[in-house]
Amino acid sequence: MLVLLRIPFAFLNESISFGHFNCYIQKRWKKPVNSAQTRLENRARDLQFDKLVRQIKKLKLILRLHELMSQRRASHTSVQLVSRWSNVVGLNVGVGSFIQKHPRIFEVYTHPVKRNLCCRYSQEMLGLIAEEAMVIRESEMVAVQRLKKLLMMSRTGRLNAHALWLVRTEFGLPDNFRASIINKYPETFRLVLPDTVELVDQDDSLPAAEVEKWRESEYKEKWLSEYETRYAFPIQFPTGFKIEKGYREKLKTWQRLPYLKPYNPSEANCIRTSGGIERFEKRAVGILHEFLSLTVENMVDIERLSHFRRDFNMTANLRELLLKHPGIFYISTKGKSLTVFLREKYAKGCLLEPNPVYLVRRKMLDLVLLQCRFTNREQPLEELNL
Template sequence: MASIVFGPGNMHALSVRLRILSGSWTFQYGPFICGVQRRWKKPVDSARTRLESRTRDHRLDKLMVQLRNLKLALVVRELISQQRNEYASLQLLSKWRHEVGLNIEIGAFLKKYPHIFQIYVHPVKRNHCCKITQKMTDLIAEEEAVIRENETNIVQRLKKLLMLSTNGTLNMHALWLVRRELGLPDDYRSSMLPKYPHDLYLESPDTLSLVSWDDELAVAKIEEWRKKEYTEKWLAESETKYAFPINFPTGFKIEKGFREKLKNWQRLPYTKPYEKNDLHPIHNVERIEKRIVGILHELLSLTVEKIIPLERLSHFRRVFAMEVNLRELLLKYPGIFYISTKGSAQTVILRESYSKGCLVEPNPVYNVRRKILDLILSGCRNVSEPETAALFAEEYDQASFHELQQNMCQVDTANTVLELETDSDSYRTKCITEKLPYQHFCASQEKRD
């Protein structure tokens, strides 16, 4: 009888046979097998995949992270300023942590920015509270003052937005969502719109209408750039008449034939943003896309920081006749626009307006906001230690200080009464133990009084 030798090779072959017989072994590839085959699938080319595989601009992404921290700090500041004494306990702020959007503890977030938030121990309640620093309060007041001073420029921006629309109207809700991007005050509906009845008209509670067309304002920002390029750089009119400034991010891969396509697209004529094409409708897809690119470029140019969230940009699709997938269109032109996914949102940035993370042509409102952003960037640097508890007590609100002073007076009065009662009781006990006359006790009590 032949003997079976169970060597390493035989044991491996036996295990493979057992797996195939039991059905637990499946081949990944093969034409005729009982298992499930893995077939090759065509890669999906969509806006989401192109957004993930795009060339990233690290400076703009870093800027968006900084602006997100600033936005969170401003939301917390708004919550604290709404309190009666303009301070709030950390216990109360921790209840609003998820509503604000913080993913860390409120105390750790406040300690990261001591130039904005001041944490102290309340002199009466003896709990940790937070108030806004005087430096931050002054910058907020300065921003509001600058917005009031530049009210005429803001009205011109609103008129240009209304002139961009197809029927000269804008939805008030969409306008409210981008009020900070346009530099509008929060009470613009009651404080600013009634001052300019010859320019703006509130047709209904939710619709803002244009009263009169202004030809001087119907000049796009891109047209000013083209005029500058044509006169200063002596370029050909065919190259600058319909061109856009192109600025690719570092590391952008230029494929074969891309330059020729871009050159042809730059020379492609299109209807300008403030021109109406109702009489001569365009059926060419490329010309329609170029017109929408011009509208988006002008819309971003009208903002204070040349930045607008993609979600809020979609509210203007119908009123500006941009009936396309905006994210796909923006990703198609990476030299003009950049979509940043940092800061828990997708934000559209006009690439030509930024250099090294700063605005090329700053405006007064942006300068004040940059000062506030510098408080975020400073972190814990240049922060002096608290000197004494008495110095903090002087900075507290007057109500808490008077309350503390009243409680201290009550405590001192109570201690004095207790001391008198204790002294009289001890003296009475001494008189009894030493058998002194009662008159001596009364005389000494009158002398004490």
């Protein structure tokens, strides 16, 4: 006898839709992505470095505007023309409000003939720009030593001239460093091909890296053993950094790991081919540490740093390598590009060992941050409706 069972349609539909073997709607478990971008977003932030990057970005924008204004043949620059440069310099606010916020930087006046609104830089800001150029000229020998050390870190003793021009501000080089430094010291540098700088004076005595000074002080002042400090780096974790289980042991092992120093580029390939991948990566950390130590402000954009990867024989992903060592480097994501800092050189957003070029740039930054305070402006700015 055939028995018909009446199954409700809603229950049948539910069993079909949410069945375990329905291939159309089955949700599969996916392994969480552990990419460099994910780790960059989930890491512990350092608010002081991020705040400093935002401030420096504003200063760079102001200096870029000054560069564009100084390239004009005319003695005046209208506010309307400055508004057309917004996309060029990366200004994301109105020109009128930007000028109003920085009365210590800009002076607004009406042209006596054309009767249009014009702007110019204040004498105080122009004086600081001239002072920076003067300090860079006076620090010429220091810049020569920095450039010489960079070439000694290269595996061929050569570097691309355009890559050096991109980091001229970071290393305190003048804009015309080809004529003022390279051609001025033919016994040390020379130009080969159109865009390559070569080191002529190959010293037999290799210079000491900046981190070796810290190791010597740790060895003498804290009475640490040479085994603990011989290959170690200074570590300063950010506030809120979570130390996972077993991380301290791995870090201690890594600190004791021998590696080839930055000024021995000829033997780097031997280390990698002999199976020492960890030593090869630690050598890259040493090069990055020394590169940042040679800069004026101990920071650089990662995009500009990547131009030296091939010359320094660093095949590893720079961003992943920097993220592996949060106690040595810090990457700030503020702005259009990523900026990497050397942690040990900073305290509360200021350089611990300032140099003359940094001090002048700090004066510029302080002038930018003053904004509308302690200013007496006679010219009204109601006409700045751009």
